Amino acid sequence: MDQADTLRKMAQGQGGGSEELRDNFGNVMVVSVTSGKGGVGKTNTVANIAIGLAHMGRRVLLLDADLGLGNLDILLGLAPKYNIGHFLRGEKTLTEVLIKGPAGIWILPATSGLSELTDLSVEERLTISAHIEELGDKIDIMLIDTAAGISDNVLFFNMAAHEIIVVASPEPTSITDAYALIKVMHRKYGERSFRLLVNSVKSRNEGLDVYRKLSLVAAKFLNVSVDYLGCVLYDENLPNSVIQQRAVIEAFPSSAASICYRELAKELSQLQPCTDVNGGLQFFWRKMVGNGI
Numbered sequence: 001m002d003q004a005d006t007l008r009k010m011a012q013g014q015g016g017g018s019e020e021l022r023d024n025f026g027n028v029m030v031v032s033v034t035s036g037k038g039g040v041g042k043t044n045t046v047a048n049i050a051i052g053l054a055h056m057g058r059r060v061l062l063l064d065a066d067l068g069l070g071n072l073d074i075l076l077g078l079a080p081k082y083n084i085g086h087f088l089r090g091e092k093t094l095t096e097v098l099i100k101g102p103a104g105i106w107i108l109p110a111t112s113g114l115s116e117l118t119d120l121s122v123e124e125r126l127t128i129s130a131h132i133e134e135l136g137d138k139i140d141i142m143l144i145d146t147a148a149g150i151s152d153n154v155l156f157f158n159m160a161a162h163e164i165i166v167v168a169s170p171e172p173t174s175i176t177d178a179y180a181l182i183k184v185m186h187r188k189y190g191e192r193s194f195r196l197l198v199n200s201v202k203s204r205n206e207g208l209d210v211y212r213k214l215s216l217v218a219a220k221f222l223n224v225s226v227d228y229l230g231c232v233l234y235d236e237n238l239p240n241s242v243i244q245q246r247a248v249i250e251a252f253p254s255s256a257a258s259i260c261y262r263e264l265a266k267e268l269s270q271l272q273p274c275t276d277v278n279g280g281l282q283f284f285w286r287k288m289v290g291n292g293i
Contacts, residue, residue: 027140043071046062051249054104058141067153088124166178182224198210
């Protein structure tokens with residue numbers, strides 16, 4: 001059975017290949033970085049953490065999963081010749097689309113302004129996942145920069161991950177939307193474990209305050225565990241680095257934000273992929289195909 005036949009069977013809810021994919025990809029940590037609303041610095045966060053991990057010797061793949069409005073390449077001053085749209089149309093292979101970014105990270109760029117990519121079919125999603133699985137021996141960790149909100153694409157990529165990092169800011173609307181995202185993933189797909197990263201805080205105590213509020217509400221009303229990954233301090237060097245189209249961790253390595261990003265990268269580097277039958281990519285294959293996300 002070729003890969004296309006396998007994907008068709010999986011899309012029809014017949015399984016077929018999920019155990020093999022799980023075993024081959026088992027050593028790669030898959031982390032989604034997501035948010036309930038836009039404008040919380042999610043993409044900047046995932047780019048800097050990826051580079052921080054690379055500085056520690058990790059082999060990193062960064063997937064821009066904001067498929068219709070991707071801007072990771074712009075943020076890092078890159079000009080990819082191809083993007084994920086070329087791959088999905090069969091015009092280029094996945095390896096032809098990949099580009100190398102700062103510190104040697106690999107990036108799978110999205111496209112910008114193509115609305116059809118914001119609503120992928122089940123087979124298209126499975127195709128992306130199956131081909132990424134083939135890179136398992138070349139990477140240690142994959143970071144997924146999802147779009148904001150609770151669209152099907154966002155839920156798909158979040159449920160594919162071993163770890164889900166929800167990025168929020170201290171603004172009440174951001175906290176409310178982060179809770180809404182957690183609530184949807186829990187009630188619709190049974191997800192019970194999340195990590196919170198609080199961005200643009202005035203102090204580390206402010207980050208902890210936001211975490212305590214959100215985690216208490218999630219525990220009380222959803223019986224969901226929200227762990228604290230950490231925070232990123234507000235730093236005027238961040239907008240300056242965006243203008244330069246460089247990651248702040250490289251442009252201003254001694255800045256407050258850069259120190260935070262290195263701490264977050266160290267924290268992530270110590271996590272291990274979940275090998276339980278209820279976690280990881282095997283959980284993704286079963287949930288994504290069975291529920292027709």
